[in-house]
Amino acid sequence: MTKPTKPGSPEQYLTELFEKHDRAFLGDELKEKLVKKFGKSDQAARQVVTRFAGKGIIQSSKPVSFGKGTYAYYPLNKVITLDDLLGLTRLKRPPLFRLLSAIKKCGGIISYYEALKITSTPLKASRSKTLLLDELLAELKHFGVINIKLDNHKTKYIVATYLDDAIVDSVVARHYALMIVDAMFLYDILASLGKLNLIDNKFNVYRNRKFPSIGARHNNFVWDAFSYTRTTGINTVYGKQKLVSTKQALVVLDVVVSRNYELFDFEGFFARVQVLLNQTRKERKIIPIIVYKDISREALNKARSLGLLTYNMSAFFGNSVYEVINNIVDIKLQEYTEQPMLIDPVQVISDTLELIDITGNGINLQNVTGDFFQSLMYQLFHQLYSGCTIIQSEKLPAMDTIDKKNRSYEYDFVIFSRNTWEIVVVELKGSMKNYTIRKGDYKKKNTLKWFFGRTLPSIMQHYTTGAMDRYQVKGCFITTGKFDTEGELYLGELNVSKLKPNALEIGYNGKQVVSLAGYNNLGLLKETLEKYFVQD
Secondary structure, three states, X not given: OOOOOOOOOHHHHHHHHHHHOOOOEEHHHHHHHHHHHHOOOHHHHHHHHHHHHHOOOEEEOOOXXXXXXXXXXXXXXXXXXXXXXXXXXXXXXXXHHHHHHHHXXXXXXXXXXXXXXXXXXXXXXXXXXXXOHHHHHHHHHHOOOEEEEEOOOOOEEEEEOOOOHHHHHHHHHHHHHHHHHHHHOHHHHHHHHHHOOOOEEEEEEEOEOOEOOOOEEEOOEEEOEEEEEOOEOOEOOOHHHOOOHHHOEEEEEEEEEEEEEXXXXXXXXXXXXXXXXXXXXXXXXXXXEEEEEEEOHHHHHHHHHOOOEEEEOHHHHOOOHHHHHHHHHHHHXXXXXXXXXXXXXXXXXXXXXXXXXXXXXXXXXHHHHHHHHHHHHHHHHHHHOOOOEEEEEEEEEOOOOOOOOOOEEEEEEEEEEOOOOEEEEEEEEOOOOOOEEEOOOOOOXXXXXXXXXXXXXXXXXXXXXXXXXXXXXXEEEEEOOEEOHHHHHHHHHHOOOOOOOOOOOOEEOHHHHHHHHXXXXXXXXXXXXXXXXXXO
16 A cells, blocks of 8 residues: 555544554544534535545445435455444444345245335335435445345345355255245234234235245335234224224234344334334324244333334244244245254144144144145155155246136146156145135136146146156145045046146045055155044
């Protein structure tokens, strides 16, 4: 570094400062040092810093600022790290600071969905001129501290560049599994709030466990869930007079159960709530609710000091829910990361269902119980199609022109079998023991014709070209209930068609899927299906 020619000058002082300290300084910090040491005015000190930076002796963060017109300055050989940015953003850039804190706390990764919540950034540009998330990410990419990663579920992640490239895929897969855990409990949490008369269950909108990167959208923000309440006392008139959602108080939820609920979660949530309060003013009351498994002391104290409703999971489901959550985390990690478990996943599922049953949570955790059926089916197909790729909860654009444009269809399992050159698409209808699946028609969901006559033909069109044209697309429909008479006849016809998979029948009712598990020597899986999902 070349020293200025005037000894004892402000430029000489700055040169020695940067030689001594391998760190970044905010412009305001340098200004204050010059004011204190040389007695300069604020304006004169700023001009000194600007001229000094213009000589190419140090680097500037420009165009990224840290406060109004304030840039960071650092030595030429200095590489700005994520930790450096944490220090620079702490006071002047709260959304960026929260995002960086979340990335570090979560092991170098956060999903785009979670980042939207934590930064409290709007989905679209608004009159407030608040930066969008993509603009914040562009600032971080300017320093090379993050990359953007897209997984095979089309979920976007923000990944710290300090992670080794060799482990990024496994870190992403793990994070996706934990996102599913966070979303799994939302339905049951909302049902519990409904039983307490805190919300009206007619208008619930929530993050879907099958697609956890898509949240509930309201007022240009994403939320884990929102609903409405007619509860007297929260509203200014009696509940019976509040018959439509436009007249009811809005209830918004922030839910984290796969990890600690941190201060950055709370501050991102409360910032979104404040925007809602400013937008609605006296037109609508806002009731924010936080639900967590564990919470940091800072976050809890701040939430309570501001009068927010906070609930731990045991308030709804008892203390046994913590073991349930831990078991679900293990199961989902095994399913999505394919990391070997020290224990049998089917045994974990069976034990967890028993725990839910004996603690009286069978009704309270209906959605979680239903998800266990899909987990059992995953284990079944993992055995039947050993070594094959199984994609869960696939969502693909609709390839037909039956209804409106920009539609998509959802598929429970898509199995790629190179042994038979098949793509086996599986439709699951579980957890409702007495449910009857009808033949129906292609216009009605939850029918055989909807799957075989609409969604299956659509996915076929996605795999007709390129590397996939060697595969034949087959279908299989599984229910824990039964089929109506027309449905049985229809399946009989399809079972001798080209749609039938080589290793499976075209359809299975509850008793038949139990037999399938037994035939493949999966005794515990068979017993678990019989006990919790299939009618005698």
